[in-house]
Amino acid sequence: MSSLDLRNLKINVGGKPIVKDFSLTVPKGEVHALMGPNGSGKSTLAKALAGHEDYEIVGGEAFLNGQNILEMETDEISRAGLFMAFQYPSEIPGVSIANFIRAALTARLAENEELDAAQYYRRLYEKMDLLKIDRKFTARSVNEGFSGGEKKRCEILQMAMLQPQIAIMDETDSGLDIDALRIVSEGVNTMRGPNLGILLITHYQRLLEYIVPDRVHVMWDGRIVRSGGKNLALELEEKGYDWVKEEVAAV
Amino acid sequence: MANANTSTLERESPAATNSIASTEGFDHGLERLENAPQWLLELKRSQWREFLALPMPTPKAEAWRFARTGNLSLEGYQLPTDLPDADKKSVLESSHLFESFAGKMVFANDQLLEQTAATQEGLIWSPLSNAMSEHGALLRKFFMTFTPDLGSEKFQALHAALFSNGSFLYVPAGMEVSLPFVAYHTACGQGTAVFPHTLVIADAGAKVHLVDIFQSARKDTKNFACGMASIFAGPGAQVSYQAIQEWNLETLSFHLNTVSAERDSNVETIMVSLGSRQARNEQHISLNGPGGNVDNYSLSVPIGNQEVDQRTLQSHKAPSCRSNLLYKNALQDDSRTVFSGLIKVAELAQQTDAYQTNRNLLLSNSAEATSLPGLEILANDVKCSHGATSGKLDEEQLYYLLSRGISRKRAQELLVFGFFEEITSQLENEELREHLNSWIGRKFHATPPTKNLEG
Ligand SMILES: Nc1ncnc2c1ncn2[C@@H]1O[C@H](COP(=O)(O)OP(=O)(O)OP(=O)(O)O)[C@@H](O)[C@H]1O
Ligand SMILES: [Mg+2]
Numbered sequence: 001m002s003s004l005d006l007r008n009l010k011i012n013v014g015g016k017p018i019v020k021d022f023s024l025t026v027p028k029g030e031v032h033a034l035m036g037p038n039g040s041g042k043s044t045l046a047k048a049l050a051g052h053e054d055y056e057i058v059g060g061e062a063f064l065n066g067q068n069i070l071e072m073e074t075d076e077i078s079r080a081g082l083f084m085a086f087q088y089p090s091e092i093p094g095v096s097i098a099n100f101i102r103a104a105l106t107a108r109l110a111e112n113e114e115l116d117a118a119q120y121y122r123r124l125y126e127k128m129d130l131l132k133i134d135r136k137f138t139a140r141s142v143n144e145g146f147s148g149g150e151k152k153r154c155e156i157l158q159m160a161m162l163q164p165q166i167a168i169m170d171e172t173d174s175g176l177d178i179d180a181l182r183i184v185s186e187g188v189n190t191m192r193g194p195n196l197g198i199l200l201i202t203h204y205q206r207l208l209e210y211i212v213p214d215r216v217h218v219m220w221d222g223r224i225v226r227s228g229g230k231n232l233a234l235e236l237e238e239k240g241y242d243w244v245k246e247e248v249a250a251v
Numbered sequence: 252m253a254n255a256n257t258s259t260l261e262r263e264s265p266a267a268t269n270s271i272a273s274t275e276g277f278d279h280g281l282e283r284l285e286n287a288p289q290w291l292l293e294l295k296r297s298q299w300r301e302f303l304a305l306p307m308p309t310p311k312a313e314a315w316r317f318a319r320t321g322n323l324s325l326e327g328y329q330l331p332t333d334l335p336d337a338d339k340k341s342v343l344e345s346s347h348l349f350e351s352f353a354g355k356m357v358f359a360n361d362q363l364l365e366q367t368a369a370t371q372e373g374l375i376w377s378p379l380s381n382a383m384s385e386h387g388a389l390l391r392k393f394f395m396t397f398t399p400d401l402g403s404e405k406f407q408a409l410h411a412a413l414f415s416n417g418s419f420l421y422v423p424a425g426m427e428v429s430l431p432f433v434a435y436h437t438a439c440g441q442g443t444a445v446f447p448h449t450l451v452i453a454d455a456g457a458k459v460h461l462v463d464i465f466q467s468a469r470k471d472t473k474n475f476a477c478g479m480a481s482i483f484a485g486p487g488a489q490v491s492y493q494a495i496q497e498w499n500l501e502t503l504s505f506h507l508n509t510v511s512a513e514r515d516s517n518v519e520t521i522m523v524s525l526g527s528r529q530a531r532n533e534q535h536i537s538l539n540g541p542g543g544n545v546d547n548y549s550l551s552v553p554i555g556n557q558e559v560d561q562r563t564l565q566s567h568k569a570p571s572c573r574s575n576l577l578y579k580n581a582l583q584d585d586s587r588t589v590f591s592g593l594i595k596v597a598e599l600a601q602q603t604d605a606y607q608t609n610r611n612l613l614l615s616n617s618a619e620a621t622s623l624p625g626l627e628i629l630a631n632d633v634k635c636s637h638g639a640t641s642g643k644l645d646e647e648q649l650y651y652l653l654s655r656g657i658s659r660k661r662a663q664e665l666l667v668f669g670f671f672e673e674i675t676s677q678l679e680n681e682e683l684r685e686h687l688n689s690w691i692g693r694k695f696h697a698t699p700p701t702k703n704l705e706g
Contacts, residue, residue, distance in 0.1 A: 050654045051650075051653070051654070052650055053646075053650075073653070073659075074650060074653035074654050075653040075654075075655075075656050075657060075658050075659065075662075077654075078653070078654055078655055078656035079656040084654050086651070086654075089651065090645075090647050090648050090650070090651035091648075092648050092651065092652070092665075092666070092669055093669050093670075093672070094668065094669025094670060094671070094672030094673065095665050095666070095668065095669040095672075099665070099668075100652075100655070100665070101655075103652075103655075103657050103661060103665055104655035104656050104657055107655075107656045107657050107658060107661065108656060141669070141672075158655065162655065162656070
């Protein structure tokens with residue numbers, strides 16, 4: 001079955017183990033929430049999966065639809081169908097949103113194929129309207145001078161345009177105001193379906209009220225220490241992480 | 252191409268007697284100038300003597316620091332002979348980048364092949380070969396009266412001695428022309444030397460836009476190009492000038508340019524350096540009247556073993572002027588750039604705003620960018636700044652692009668476009684902007700030129 005399949009991943013940053021023994025399967029069609037205290041290694045996991053060089057994968061396996069992504073370059077992983085919505089997206093001065101997304105789509109075409117410009121803009125505007133992003137943003141440099149919430153929306157715009165099979169969304173909800181949270185969540189929900197699996201990294205139950213997860217996992221000190229249904233998030237909201245930590249310590 | 256073999260061939264070819272560095276070559280050039288007035292012939296003779304008297308640049312000369320002065324030999328270049336019709340035809344075919352323009356001239360080896368006449372009453376848009384006789388008095392008032400003098404005096408003299416053509420644009424007071432005048436200059440044939448000259452005179456309150464395109468008919472001919480472009484902006488005039496230098500990668504080129512800005516004039520120039528194995532670009536800007544405003548941009552994208560050597564002078568001679576210079580270079584492979592710029596503010600030039608910035612993007616570890624910014628300020632009430640930076644592509648930005656499936660090569664290209672956007676966005680002409688982007692893009696898919704023997 002097609003999915004994101006992570007087995008016993010170990011990831012070091014600057015020689016220091018951050019992700020310690022991480023296993024998780026996100027089948028397509030499902031939304032899995034990944035929660036956990038600050039510094040537990042969620043973003044490290046996400047960036048490493050998207051091939052970031054600073055994150056050294058020292059053990060374990062990672063498959064995207066059966067393809068070993070640990071042997072692939074960052075751009076290949078993306079073209080294979082993995083999308084990363086970053087917690088802190090980079091600013092790219094001088095490169096407009098329209099050109100940036102066009103380049104990403106063109107990269108997915110065969111060498112002799114060309115993107116139909118009219119059709120491209122039609123789709124782009126449609127997705128922008130859906131996410132309530134002003135059409136003027138197409139001419140703006142990627143993320144440059146964007147507010148925190150605008151950056152997050154722009155990540156989701158890219159996701160909508162690139163139509164990945166697996167999306168990792170790293171704290172997409174942080175920085176979004178109440179209306180934006182609803183708009184972005186609705187946008188994500190329209191993308192939900194049998195062909196998309198989502199790993200949703202978040203600290204807040206509020207997001208999970210909009211995007212209802214199939215599973216919730218708790219990450220602590222580099223590994224998953226607890227998994228459950230959507231009620232697990234409610235439980236965490238009530239009791240905090242100490243409760244999980246105590247349980248783990250007791251084992 | 253094997254360098255050793257080619258130069259042997261050149262030495263044996265009969266054209267070598269017309270070598271640009273020989274007096275036979277000079278005399279031969281003079282004979283071809285049928286229309287030249289006496290004063291110009293005299294100027295040419297005295298400039299030829301000047302050329303012979305001046306020494307070749309040495310690495311020790313301050314104005315040539317860090318440049319590959321060993322590659323400047325003039326051996327093996329000769330003045331062009333008449334072009335076969337087939338070559339003329341192909342030059343004409345490769346000389347129409349613009350759908351809309353106010354005027355057009357096409358030169359091949361400094362010979363005029365095509366010209367659209369100017370329709371505006373009083374405006375002069377004329378090849379210099381005609382202007383010499385038809386507008387001699389006006390020409391004499393401006394021609395070579397203001398030269399860069401930033402180290403290439405020997406080559407300026409050579410240019411004056413050997414130039415035979417170019418574009419002459421005079422816009423009368425108050426006339427505004429918004430579409431661009433476009434001049435194409437193509438070098439054809441092995442060893443050919445060309446000396447394109449551009450002279451723009453915008454009278455008081457006039458507005459004009461000129462584009463020079465410099466290109467080669469073939470990729471593999473070794474050519475010498477020594478061009479000069481002089482802009483005279485009268486009081487309140489607005490001049491926009493772009494030079495697109497796309498000589499082939501075997502060419503040794505000089506572009507020795509000046510801007511002279513009178514009271515309340517506005518001048519914007521952009522130099523785009525794409526071609527040449529070695530390019531020497533000089534730009535001397537003189538602000539002569541209060542309220543003068545000059546923006547001077549340059550971008551270069553050297554690859555392989557290319558060298559782009561840039562020398563500039565912003566000279567503020569009057570109060571309350573502004574000049575802004577921005578030079579950006581993106582270097583690949585073993586290429587090198589040198590930027591040496593000076594802001595000079597005269598004692599009486601109070602309330603000067605002068606800026607000078609050089610930014611270099613090093614896309615390879617073996618590329619080398621040298622920056623020598625300088626200030627010489629005699630007035631006490633001025634705003635001046637100069638800055639130079641050299642750096643690599645931002646790894647986090649690169650990663651972000653890669654994470655969207657964009658290949659490394661294309662990602663680099665996009666970041667370089669982003670780097671240049673500050674300059675390319677200044678181009679109001681959409682056709683030109685699009686061409687420019689595709690020219691820059693080509694430098695990412697071009698085969699680097701063969702290594703020079705020396706360097
Ligand atoms: N590039 C880096 N250099 C040094 N340390 C790093 C780097 N990236 C992550 N770390 C460290 O690894 C640990 C895990 O960080 P990570 O960003 O993965 O946590 P997180 O679970 O995403 O936290 P948060 O909820 O605050 O976003 C932290 O202690 C962090 O300081
Ligand atoms: Mg994080």
